[in-house]
Amino acid sequence: MSQGTVSAADSRDTVAAYLQQHETKGLLRFITCGSVDDGKSTLIGRLLHDTKLLLDDQLSALESDSRRHGTQGEDIDFALLVDGLSAEREQGITIDVAYRFFGTDKRKFIVADCPGHEQYTRNMVTGASTADLAIVLVDARKGLLTQTHRHSYIVSLLGIRHVVLAVNKMDLVDYDPKIFDDIVAGYRELAGQLGISEVTCIPLSALKGDNMLEASPNTPWYDGPSLLQHLETVDASREAGASGFRLPVQWVNRPNQDFRGFSGTVVAAPAAVGEEIVVVPSGQRSKITRIVTADGDLQCAVPGQAVTFTLADEIDASRGDVIAAASNPAEAADQFAAHLIWMGDQPLLPGRPYWLKIGTRTVGAQITEIKHKIDVNTQDELAAKSLELNEVAYCNLYLDQPVAFEKYADNRDLGAFILIDRQSNGTVAAGTIEFALRRAGNIHWQHVDVDKSARARIKHQTPRCLWFTGLSGSGKSTIANLVEKRLLAMGHHTYILDGDNVRHGLNKDLGFTDEDRVENIRRVAEVAKLMVDAGLVVLVSFISPFRAERRMAREMFATGEFIEVFVDTPLEVAEERDVKGLYAKARAGTLRNFTGIDSPYERPEHPEIVMETTKLDADILAHQLVDKILDGRG
Template sequence: MNAANQLIDNGNAEAAVAAYLHRHETKGLLRFITCGSVDDGKSTLIGRLLYESKGLFEDQLAALDKDSRRHGTQGENIDYALLLDGLSAEREQGITIDVAYRFFSTDKRKFIVADCPGHEQYTRNMATGASTADVAVVLVDARKGLLTQTRRHSYIVSLLGIRHVVLAVNKMDLVGYDEAIFDDIVAGYRELAVQLGIAHVTAIPLSALKGDNLLQRSPNTPWYDGTSLLGFLETVDVGTRGSDIGFRLPVQWVNRPNQDFRGFAGTIAVDAVSPGDDVVVLPSGRRSKVARVIGANGDLDRAVAGQSITLTLTDELDVSRGDVLADAHKPPQVSDQFAAHVLWMGEQPLLPGRPYWLKVGTRTVSTSVTEIKHKVDVNTQDQLAAKHLELNEVGYCNLHLDQAIPFEAYADNRELGGFILIDRQSNATVAAGTIDFALRRAGNIHWQHVDVDKAARARSKAQEPRCVWFTGLSGSGKSTIANLVEKRLHAMGHHCYILDGDNVRHGLNKDLGFTDEDRVENIRRVAEVARLMVDAGLIVLVSFISPFRAERRMARALFEPGEFVEVFVDTPLAVAEGRDVKGLYAKARAGRIPNFTGIDSPYEAPEQAELVLDTVHEAPEVAAEKVIARLLP
């Protein structure tokens, strides 16, 4: 009998454990950030949450106790901030630099919290943490009230579409838990929230250090009848962003294990999918039905947002990585031009016209900013005129892509509305952005078919069209060599034309100066003209300093393989300055010509030019013959 009871008890225990594990596997996950000004207590707040929610292992507790005595600011007491300030530089300075992520769990929910830095120069780090968050906890020191950085972070919170904000008025213990101080701060913040379009603000008086209103209501604030911070986080309903727009699956990978199976793998961004559903492939617009929905453990009757799956279709369609499978009855838009907010994260400024890689969802395309409509003073939200964006600045821009992509407004769908910009030379992420809408003109411009093509024009001239791009310092001899090449080609019966930097600035580019922004636009226009000339069957000789590799790479990308020949006229600065035919270097040295290449503006030498000419040891005629030999082998 005892053995039978023991078996029953064991069975009940196993069932209880199984039920417990199932409950914790299936409970929801909330991502939230803490942000605010320096020393508002963000790290202390999260550290105490982790400590009080029993989210720490024994070795972490032991390390915290040891570090508190060694690095802490609370005497013999635990310094909860040390759980988050993991970098040695942070511990030495007592501030947060990078974004620190931590996981913890309660009986009701799982959490991933990002502790974001407070300093202005780390705004890009804060934006990284906010990009995936559902809730923002904005801390304000009750002694200081709303500060500039509070406004800055709140603006980025609104820009990145976080809909729920907790205004955590911290360090109430240091102001005697004064209700009037709390009310005054809350009133000011609600005015700011209205300006920024933040709809849901919950204000909570806190002392992260003492634990007031953190896990439960505090007797020190009897005048406050709201929830504790943890109570809010456990119960806030963040909903499902864009759940009414229809199924979306950015294709991550074409799954082809053998010749009999072809599926399309990815993570569902929005809504759900089942076998038999009508879907459309974008940007191609081809339609089909879902044949199978396959999860990690086999076929599924239904898959929902957040699940990683493989879909098969009833038709053989051309689907590639970066395409989007979507509800055929509610498809997203497709465009190649957008209005978007851009948060610049690069050390070098964003320059309109310069090409970057844009990554949205699983698709990567080439893009450039065609216009900065204005930049935003994130401290005051004023709109300011701008020709470029510096580190941590936000601009409202027009973007042009080299191909149309499926998209949605960021407010509806983060996955298809948020993007990053990548530097094409270093592959570093230099910006994050949010799409607002497609520019209306994008859908109205199409290529007009013409019957006489480039090949026909080239045949009529009996030549291979080329763009020969001469680059080098002022005084290197570019124009002299290009002129000799044109004379030689003309004598041989070839049709050619020189686009010279000085000559073009008398007409096409007379509105441009010599700032970095204008230099980029100068080369963009000339490259487009050169492309048209090559399309006309000509050999075009482009003689421009063109100091930046990015713009020369952009020019090369306009041409077919073999059509673009980069010629680096390699002349040392001292030699070029010694020639100084036009007296420009002397004026630049005297400060009369700003932004002069080689003096106070850089020249980036080509890394893989098709031809390098040494004008120090070779006469211009010899250099010109080398160009001819390269063009007419």
């Protein structure tokens, strides 16, 4: 009985030791990337199979799937462990990023199998964004391909410091060492150009298992580690930040009136009770009084821990702020130079408003300038006015408020961002911050004693922007002109900004591409804002075909100052009028990018006023508009 009791205790101790060992094991995140059919999915499937991590039912399902969908005859097709989508199995390719978890006695792993096709580059970016190491596969028969260059460039851009060059399918070239050496030499030259310093080169056959878990007798000329040995031992940790800790605030924790804390995940360096802090961007200072977790208070929190700080002072901090070490706080800025990978189906247009999410903060943003586009296959810098799907560029960004940040090379958490489309709420780009444009911090609003309300009072009117939008020939300018004449006769101070007239001066350098149309509206909206600030009623008559730019213009004004007037004239009616002969030229193909013909017009969704010119003439519509905007103003 005593012996049985000891055995039970020993068993409990063994289980506890096992659990403790697995709890404290390090975690390595890595990706596999390469061209189509280089064997990425097979490599991961082989790792899972040979490390004995498949349950009996998984193994049975794999054997069954191999018979139905496999490409290896009677043998197991390891790629089917990862290629989970039906389309992937039918086509024999990887489409989406597939994540798998596995572990050995020495380390835990999360691997992302990234697609090889160029059109799925954005999926590869998603997988690489959190990886510590990249396995770049190369088919020994084909050598370095375009996708090898593309994926290696993205690996470098996203700050992955450790690369394994896996020269796969060595069994198909009779394990020839010269083929391996030639591929290694070419890749080391590429890695040097991209600034990738840590490259380990391994000859493999993922299908046969050569050099996967242990050294293969088929490559006696290779004396390096096997793939699994390297994954288990590589030091992929990032240097502790000399800049001090950062805590991006995710939530202000206020369960009752006696407790107020700031919750988030510590990044960059450890944080300790008693340490002085500063809130960025506000600059308020205090000290950490407690570090609270679900398992009790800590004296010190390390990077990666989710905690709640309580502070000595009742300072104002909210979601999106960053609590940082006061000795070396994060910077704050509202303009940046950044690398951008475009992931949207619609092109990037400079000047178009987007949401930018960095850390836990979301702010309004615009790409103010594309400095150059980068050919990721050759690294050449190319001139560009827009970006298409999967293209990479070096850009300048403007934000509508300062955010805490660090260079991506120093801090992934505060140096990476995404752009979000304001209409669809879809992610359209991923970016990395290179540096702040210093001039942003040197420009401040200058106080003036005479403000908008004072200018409006002396004019005895409420300043507003009447934004007329519609197709060319819809009657916008005609109605706007009639409205101004009536307002002027009533003693109001007005000004018309007409699309054609502005292009003779302020916007004479702009054409009619989508990119130039965005900039055209941005400039006019800024001018209209200044005129409203001067106390005027400004009438803007522009086609302004895109909803995003009309929304951008609206957001520049105070509530109630912007009135969108949709001059709703059907295309066939506008084309019949064709006073300027523009539709005829567009139909003949001599006038490109003409709205309604080969360039879209996006109808307003919720305009304040709709004018149907096919039902009433312009003079009546103008009178109705004046009555509406003056009604109840006194």
